[in-house]
Amino acid sequence: MxxxxxxxxxxxxxxxxxxxxxxxxxxxxxxxxxxxxxxxxxxxxxxxxxxxxxxxxxxxxxxxxxxxxxxxxxxxxxxxxxxxxxxxxxxxxxxxxxxxxxxxxxxxxxxxxxxxxxxxxxxxxxxxxxxxxxxxxxxxxxxxxxxxxxxxxxxxxxxxxxxxxxxxxxxxxxxxxxxxxxxxxxxxxxxxxxxxxxxxPSHRRDSPLKTNGEAIFGIDKRIPGLQFAAVERNPRLRGKVKSFDASAALKVPGVTRVFKVVMGIWDTDREGVAVVANSTWAAMQGKKALKVDWDDSGFDHVSSPEIFKHQRELLQTSEGLSVKTQGDPNGIISSAKDKLDVLYETPYQSHSCMEPVNCIAHWQGDKVEIWGPVQAPNWIQDYISKKMGLAREKVIVNMTFLGGGFGRKAMPDYPHEACVISKELGAPVQVVWSREDDATQGPYRPGISYRGEGVVENGTISAIKFRMAGQNNDHWRSGDNGRPNRSTTEGFLAPYFASIKNISFADVPFKTPVPTSFWRSVYASTNGFAYESFMDELAHKAMKDPLDFRREYLKDERSQKLIDKMEEVSGWKSKTKNQGYGVAITECFSSTVGHIVKVSKKSTGGIHIDKVWVVVDCGWYVNPDIIKAQVEGSVVMALGAATIHEITFKDGMVEQRNFYDYKMPRINDIPPTEVHIMENDANAGGMGEPGLPAFAPALTNAIFDLTGKRIRKLPFSLDTV
The missing domain is CATH 3.30.365.10 (Aldehyde oxidase/xanthine dehydrogenase, molybdopterin binding domain)
Known part of the structure; x- marks a missing residue:
């Protein structure tokens, strides 16, 4: 079988x-x-x-x-x-x-x-x-x-x-x-x-299937009577289809039908034109031959400079919605003669899964059956039952292997689109998104700006105040309830709250029509950069070693042992003047992960990453080989996010389209990575995501250690630092 x-x-x-x-x-x-x-x-x-x-x-x-x-x-x-x-x-x-x-x-x-x-x-x-x-x-x-x-x-x-x-x-x-x-x-x-x-360690059961071609990913799945579709979607989320000319598309061999389609993306609808054919290739060729006139009136056409300018303005003028406050950080910061007050900026990012977005749906009147690479079958059942008026148990979701997900394939938009097309056809259909569709349609990791204010007195933190301005993913899924972003403190280590008496976090509400969603490690990937960069700046202001400085405030036994291990494996105390060492420690989904990055100057200019050490405390764990693979993959993804990747908008449209302008790190870009796992009997933490957030701040902190230059905006080029 x-x-x-x-x-x-x-x-x-x-x-x-x-x-x-x-x-x-x-x-x-x-x-x-x-x-x-x-x-x-x-x-x-x-x-x-x-x-x-x-x-x-x-x-x-x-x-x-x-x-x-x-x-x-x-x-x-x-x-x-x-x-x-x-x-x-x-x-x-x-x-x-x-x-x-x-x-x-x-x-x-x-x-x-x-x-x-x-x-x-x-x-x-x-x-x-x-x-x-x-x-x-x-x-x-x-x-x-x-x-x-x-x-x-x-x-x-x-x-x-x-x-x-x-x-x-x-x-x-x-x-x-x-x-x-x-x-x-x-x-x-x-x-x-x-x-x-x-x-x-043990060899994964799915590895042979994925190397010999047996594994069935969503894009490989076939069922009897299957038709194929590609959709030309409005490049601006809120735009409409004014009219379309299908004559050239219908002349493409294999193309059978062309019609307007509306798919839901949470509480918004996206319009496009579906081209149906007897193969994915024919559907995509027919899509290229389409002529569509879009109606893009009645809403803002955003651009990246405007987005981040607005975020910076909000951080200077708004206190935001309080998420957590202890002590009197405002009083201490407002009366301080000398304080640290800096901004950090992280970009919008694409998920860019290796397996493009795809889904099969078969509408059968009183039920619909779905096959595909889905991360959240329950969410899809909820969404489609409401959108299409079916009982929840009549939405049947079959799971296949996924060629990467990172949060993108938890969204219900692409299964809903396949269901809508299948209902129109009265037959099963597979909808495959092109790489350009994926890059230009989103949803994306939100671009976020941060303001960090802090006071150091006598080598000790007196107060810290953080504000973040960026889109709240919850608003796409469940609407704006007026509450602050529940992930504002994500990535920040809980023991800091026990040792820093005066501290506050606030979410400054910010909205644009750009669709956003969860991305690997969610807000920890952006929060971690801001919060651990700021912790390094406070250490510098206190004139203390960055690792020792963290040790002062992470007083619990597990954190102390993690720092001991980081110091031991990296040779932190034996670093020389021509080497830059950076550290960052973040918590994500019940696991604490510390990164130490070592850098040096290239003879041709720019920065070379010599080595990365990662120490993981995930409590009880199953397979050390899988943990190490996840951390190594996280380092690769984090390297791209820190130094290459950025989704930008101009006139309401995405400027990047494929891997030629949203490039992936190459094998010769990847630094040697050494992973160590702490042994203890604590409850199991997560591991697919926690290995990512600490890399970017550890890298930029290492560059500061080597060059004296602070990097507060991502992405940046290693070649021009």
Whole structure:
């Protein structure tokens, strides 16, 4: 059976594919967090047609074990990590089990939003408990069949073994008895020291599929009767279609229909013209032949200089909406004779996923079924059910592999557009966005300006005040409720609040028609640059070593150990005059990550990044290789964001169109990166995103250490510093 055939099955098809012809043990994790065993058979499914399988683990009578991946796999490694967790406590061969991506189903799996680095940290405790419960139920069944004490039995590699006699059953021989037993409420989990899989490096299960062509990404998916579409969308978000001439497009071989389409992007609609054909190539060629007259009247056509000028003005004239205040920072700063008062600026950024945005939809009257690279099936179900007047359960979302997501593929706009086109056609359709579509349509990481004010007296911080002016992503999703941006302090380390008595954060509301959305590490990617750059400037004003300065204010044990490790691995204390060292430490999605960047001057001019050291405290973790890969990828993405990438607007339109003017870092640009993971028993933090925010400030702080030049605006060129 191909990987394509294995993915995204109906309940009945799932049971057939899993090989459940008679009896199977299905263990599910319910919203209460309790594990429950139950028996399911094919006759029952055929009769009832609606058996609810809230199952994460399915074991059939021949011993085949199927594990469910409930979140999107977009390169971050959950396809493997979830299986690694389950296989550990279940005692099965990690490379002998089947892994399946599932449909969107909030009743079964809770939130399936793949974002906020939430998959492992949000579910690992329940998955461990569920897997251990499954193991214990199977041991109980074997002990009962042998009429021996449970304590004489143990599980290993998909078998239950009787220690005194050496007798054993494979799991499949026990499922009928096990399914009749009451699962124990409290099972003993392994100590970390006893793990065989967790905490150990292992080769990812999805890597072979992605290198031999078996993996089915959204853009690869095919279903019977599929048509293909490309859409010419108004280059200005709020613009309308005045008229269009489809005559040339309809002459392109393979093009069958051309019509106006309106897709929703949260509470706004975007208009365009859809070209439908018998292949994606023909649809795109037909799109190029279109002639469209746009109506762009009645709204502002923004430009980047105006956007950032307005943000700077707001930061000088508005106190904003208070997010957090302690002590009297305003009083201290206003009366200080000597204060630090600086501005930082971060640009709009594209997600630029390697797999272009795409989606298949099949409108069937009373329901619609979707296949594609989606990060948030639950959001898509919510949105499309409301926009198209369907019951939520009639919006069926099938998950495929994603070729990168970074927040972009959590948006419901492109699935809604595919649904609208399929409804018009009365047939299934795949809509594929071109690279130019992706670059010019957004949504984008918001461009943000920051004002930092601070007072240092006798080498100690007396007060800090931060204000940020940038678009609030929540306003696109749920409207402006008058509240400040809830992510204003994101990235700023919590221990600072315990050690700095006078501190405040405020959000200065700022709006433009530019569509914005979540981007890898969300606001921490921009906040981290401003806040950790400012912390470095305060250290300089206090005439103290930047790493020692942070140590003074990060007094908790975990932060102290992280700083010790950063100092040790980087040789911080042994740096020389011709080397620039920069440090930054940020918190993101319950993980703390410290970067140290070392730079030197190139003989031809400009700056060379010699090395990057990253120390990660993510608490309990699954696979060190995946963590290191995520951090290395974050460094690459952060390097591009700091030194190359910028989306700019002119007359309401995006100026960048493809990788020729929104360039990616090349392999010879990437610095050697050394990743270290702290060991402790704290709760698991995220890892897909926290490795990114600290890089940019560590880099610019290193450049200051080497050259004395402060960089407060991104992006900047390493060649011209």
């Amino acid at each position: 191909s990987v394509q055939e294995k993915q995204n099955l109906s309940r009945r098809g799932f049971l057939k594919t899993a090989g459940i012809s008679g009896t199977a043990l299905c263990l599910g994790l319910y919203m209460s967090g309790e594990a429950e065993a139950k028996v399911v058979n094919s006759a029952q499914v055929a009769a009832e047609g609606d058996v609810e399988l809230a199952a994460w683990i399915i074991i059939n009578t021949d011993g085949k074990v199927t594990l469910i991946c409930h979140r999107a796999e977009m390169g971050q490694g959950v396809y493997h990590s979830i299986a690694q967790i389950i296989a550990e406590e279940l005692e099965v061969d990690l490379y002998g089990v089947d892994i399946q991506l599932t449909q969107g189903d909030e009743k079964k799996y809770g939130s399936q939003l793949t974002g906020g680095s939430s998959t492992i940290r949000g579910s690992y405790k329940n998955l461990l408990k569920l897997s251990a419960t499954a193991r214990e139920v199977l041991i109980m069944a074997a002990a009962a069949r042998w009429t021996v004490p449970v304590t004489e039995c143990y599980a290993e590699l998909g078998h239950v073994i009787h220690k005194p006699s050496g007798k054993k059953f494979h799991y499949g021989e026990l499922v009928a008895e096990a399914a009749k037993l009451t699962a124990p409420k409290d099972v003993k989990l392994k100590a970390r020291a006893d793990y065989k899989l967790i905490g150990k």
